[in-house]
Amino acid sequence: MPIDITAVTLAELRYVVALSDQRHFGRAAKSCRVTQPTLSAAIKKFETTLRVTLFERSSKHVAVTPLGAQIVEEARRVLDATDRIGDLAARGHRPLSGPLRLGVIPTLGPYLLPWLVPPLREAYPDLQLVLREVKTSVMVEELAHSQLDAGILALPIPARGMSSSPLFEEPFLFVGPSGHALGKKTSVKEGDLEGERVLLLDEGHCLRDQALSICNKVGATTDDRESDFRATSMETLRHMVGAGMGSTLLPALAVSDDEEARSHVTVRPFVAPQPGRRMVLAWRKTHPRAEDHALLAEFIRKHAPDVVKSTRNHATKK
Amino acid sequence: MPIDITAVTLAELRYVVALSDQRHFGRAAKSCRVTQPTLSAAIKKFETTLRVTLFERSSKHVAVTPLGAQIVEEARRVLDATDRIGDLAARGHRPLSGPLRLGVIPTLGPYLLPWLVPPLREAYPDLQLVLREVKTSVMVEELAHSQLDAGILALPIPARGMSSSPLFEEPFLFVGPSGHALGKKTSVKEGDLEGERVLLLDEGHCLRDQALSICNKVGATTDDRESDFRATSMETLRHMVGAGMGSTLLPALAVSDDEEARSHVTVRPFVAPQPGRRMVLAWRKTHPRAEDHALLAEFIRKHAPDVVKSTRNHATKK
DNA sequence: TCGGAGTGATCGAACGTGCCTATCGACATC
DNA sequence: GATGTCGATAGGCACGTTCGATCACTCCGA
Numbered sequence: 001m002p003i004d005i006t007a008v009t010l011a012e013l014r015y016v017v018a019l020s021d022q023r024h025f026g027r028a029a030k031s032c033r034v035t036q037p038t039l040s041a042a043i044k045k046f047e048t049t050l051r052v053t054l055f056e057r058s059s060k061h062v063a064v065t066p067l068g069a070q071i072v073e074e075a076r077r078v079l080d081a082t083d084r085i086g087d088l089a090a091r092g093h094r095p096l097s098g099p100l101r102l103g104v105i106p107t108l109g110p111y112l113l114p115w116l117v118p119p120l121r122e123a124y125p126d127l128q129l130v131l132r133e134v135k136t137s138v139m140v141e142e143l144a145h146s147q148l149d150a151g152i153l154a155l156p157i158p159a160r161g162m163s164s165s166p167l168f169e170e171p172f173l174f175v176g177p178s179g180h181a182l183g184k185k186t187s188v189k190e191g192d193l194e195g196e197r198v199l200l201l202d203e204g205h206c207l208r209d210q211a212l213s214i215c216n217k218v219g220a221t222t223d224d225r226e227s228d229f230r231a232t233s234m235e236t237l238r239h240m241v242g243a244g245m246g247s248t249l250l251p252a253l254a255v256s257d258d259e260e261a262r263s264h265v266t267v268r269p270f271v272a273p274q275p276g277r278r279m280v281l282a283w284r285k286t287h288p289r290a291e292d293h294a295l296l297a298e299f300i301r302k303h304a305p306d307v308v309k310s311t312r313n314h315a316t317k318k
Numbered sequence: 319m320p321i322d323i324t325a326v327t328l329a330e331l332r333y334v335v336a337l338s339d340q341r342h343f344g345r346a347a348k349s350c351r352v353t354q355p356t357l358s359a360a361i362k363k364f365e366t367t368l369r370v371t372l373f374e375r376s377s378k379h380v381a382v383t384p385l386g387a388q389i390v391e392e393a394r395r396v397l398d399a400t401d402r403i404g405d406l407a408a409r410g411h412r413p414l415s416g417p418l419r420l421g422v423i424p425t426l427g428p429y430l431l432p433w434l435v436p437p438l439r440e441a442y443p444d445l446q447l448v449l450r451e452v453k454t455s456v457m458v459e460e461l462a463h464s465q466l467d468a469g470i471l472a473l474p475i476p477a478r479g480m481s482s483s484p485l486f487e488e489p490f491l492f493v494g495p496s497g498h499a500l501g502k503k504t505s506v507k508e509g510d511l512e513g514e515r516v517l518l519l520d521e522g523h524c525l526r527d528q529a530l531s532i533c534n535k536v537g538a539t540t541d542d543r544e545s546d547f548r549a550t551s552m553e554t555l556r557h558m559v560g561a562g563m564g565s566t567l568l569p570a571l572a573v574s575d576d577e578e579a580r581s582h583v584t585v586r587p588f589v590a591p592q593p594g595r596r597m598v599l600a601w602r603k604t605h606p607r608a609e610d611h612a613l614l615a616e617f618i619r620k621h622a623p624d625v626v627k628s629t630r631n632h633a634t635k636k
Numbered sequence: 637t638c639g640g641a642g643t644g645a646t647c648g649a650a651c652g653t654g655c656c657t658a659t660c661g662a663c664a665t666c
Numbered sequence: 667g668a669t670g671t672c673g674a675t676a677g678g679c680a681c682g683t684t685c686g687a688t689c690a691c692t693c694c695g696a
Contacts, residue, residue: 005404010328011683013400025644038684040645045682050407053606056464057644060692063464065606066417066448067410074403081395082331086323088392089368092385099384130384146374146381288371288383329654343673356655358674363654375673378664 003050010082012046013075015039019055020072023062096292096299097126103139103151104131107207107234108170108279111253112152115305123299135204143284150293152300154206154277163290164282165297168304171276172211173255174268175238176247188268190218190275197221197246202232206277211249214275241265251277253305321368328400330364331393333357337373338390341380414610414617415444421457421469422449425525425552426488426597429571430470433623441617453522461602468611470618472524472595481608482600483615486622489594490529491573492586493556494565506586508536508593515539515564520550524595529567532593559583569595571623 015032019039022028029039047054054068064072092098104113113131120127134142134151140159142148157164174188176196185192198215200222201208215222231237234254241248242264255267281297283290329350336346337357347357365372372386382390410416422431431449438445452460452469458477460466475482492506494514503510516533518540519526533540549555555566560582573585599615601608 003404003408005400005407006329008328008400008403009683010326011324026642034683035685036644037646037686041683044645050403050410052407052410056602056604056606058604058692060643061464062644065464066419066467067406070417071403071406074399074406077399078396078403081392081399082323082326085326085368085389085392085396086321088385088389089370090321092368092370099388101384146379146383149384284374286374286376288374327654344671352654353656354673355657355675360654362674376663378672380673 096124099128136206137204150283164280167279172249199246414442417446454524468601482598490567
């Protein structure tokens with residue numbers, strides 16, 4: 001009959017380790033907060049199920065057999081690991097602690113995270129933040145499949161079963177080549193885009209869809225079919241504009257103060273009604289730690305740079 | 319209320335790991351040989367006692383939370399360690415396997431072990447032999463205090479509560495300086511030692527006591543009080559004899575075939591009644607693996623070199 | 637030689653709990 | 667709307683862990 005390790009209890013392992021430490025049934029029992037008969041019985045059962053003798057008892061001394069010593073070592077490992085489980089769990093129900101896999105869209109991540117991460121680490125040192133920069137289309141997939149816990153993206157969320165909390169509104173800025181006609185004005189309005197050739201990002205970026213929708217509304221050209229004119233990143237988009245291939249719309253956070261000097265472009269804000277995008281923190285409705293996400297959203301609203309208007313309304317909506 | 323890690327069961331950890339692997343309650347339950355309600359309840363209890371959510375259930379998918387993944391990892395460690403306990407135990411009740419701390423007296427060890435250890439390792443590869451070379455006085459201490467499992471020494475055993483199994487009788491040989499008068503005979507008898515100056519080992523060696531007892535019987539000189547004449551090892555004893563400081567008695571195994579050439583000494587065997595010592599394997603009466611020791615004694619009898627006469631009587635006596 | 641102190645083993649009772657079968661409710665699919 | 671799948675729930679049984687009380691043994695001092 002083979003050994004049935006299933007029948008072993010964690011309590012028994014604790015008793016075995018305690019007895020190995022104390023070499024005395026009474027003291028070992030006391031250190032385990034049980035009575036001596038309990039400990040005796042447990043040790044005996046353990047030895048019986050394993051069919052080995054761990055302890056050599058005499059009326060005066062309790063000695064550990066060599067095999068017993070090896071088993072005690074493993075038992076210690078077992079108990080250590082269980083303790084670590086307890087620690088993980090204890091840490092786990094403090095707010096915003098433990099692992100959190102956060103997705104951020106690439107048109108926002110590089111510009112928001114430098115503002116966000118340092119204070120977040122300071123405020124919640126136990127938070128193990130795993131950041132992934134993924135396009136909206138991928139993000140909703142990963143959110144739905146539990147590969148991400150939450151994500152920062154722009155409305156509308158192209159998926160069902162998601163909860164979200166508003167973060168801020170990020171206005172778009174007009175970016176054209178240096179010397180562009182619109183550069184003569186201090187600000188532009190949406191309608192000014194009529195007839196402009198507006199360069200777009202690659203498929204899958206929400207920024208592309210948002211810009212495209214504005215262009216369609218006001219009658220701007222978008223070269224939609226010519227893939228040569230689709231940039232795979234905003235950096236590429238900048239260079240294409242700087243090279244005079246067209247104009248574009250960039251989210252405010254992505255535009256630095258010395259943008260015009262750095263990229264040889266003209267940057268102008270829009271007058272109201274400002275086009276822009278509404279950023280939210282989103283997560284699966286079924287996610288067990290929704291409170292954490294609400295807390296995180298609140299934190300992001302507080303620490304978003306001034307360029308964007310943090311949303312005051314904290315309500316969570318579908 | 320703090321988390322009571324005491325309340326978790328190894329079974330629960332198995333279920334948690336299985337569910338993390340299978341992502342399906344039914345299959346996980348089957349892989350654990352329990353019914354699905356059992357597994358559901360166990361997972362729920364585990365999550366309740368730890369007050370964390372390990373699994374995100376929906377009617378179609380079971381997903382592991384990030385914290386859950388960490389806990390599952392630790393749970394795996396726990397189960398691995400328990401499995402190792404099972405392995406240790408399983409190995410443990412095969413004969414002559416696992417750790418065995420064996421003491422050997424220094425006047426025998428270097429000459430017996432080369433004959434003994436190689437076949438022993440081959441016959442019992444799972445035996446983890448830890449050898450210690452200790453004088454008889456120390457050995458009985460360590461045997462009594464469970465620091466050794468068994469020991470090879472000469473009768474009589476200066477301790478109570480020991481069992482032993484006879485191994486072999488090892489005759490003593492007369493060793494004198496080259497050109498010694500007794501060298502003219504092919505063999506000597508005990509009485510020839512009368513008037514000889516016999517050199518002895520240091521205190522604590524049983525060989526000293528045995529030689530001393532013979533010397534006292536036949537009236538040989540032993541310089542008992544002059545510590546300068548006490549050798550701390552048999553090697554020293556050899557050199558002292560070779561230097562003409564006196565004669566000595568050496569156990570047969572310690573004398574090599576080319577002893578006379580190598581050490582410039584004269585070696586002669588005794589005629590019957592041959593003086594010698596009776597070697598035994600000894601262990602605490604209370605030692606839980608006495609069968610192993612009987613087995614080991616039998617093995618030693620079989621593999622002892624021909625110089626000594628293996629005892630045929632296998633009986634264990636006090 | 638006797639008794640007291642200290643140790644581990646044993647016994648019977650009671651409570652807790654882990655497991656089972658049977659069933660339900662939610663959801664998806666046809 | 668019927669069917670099938672999946673996980674949760676309910677009820678009940680049985681085993682095992684625990685405790686208090688007690689026993690058997692050894693050692694040691696009077």
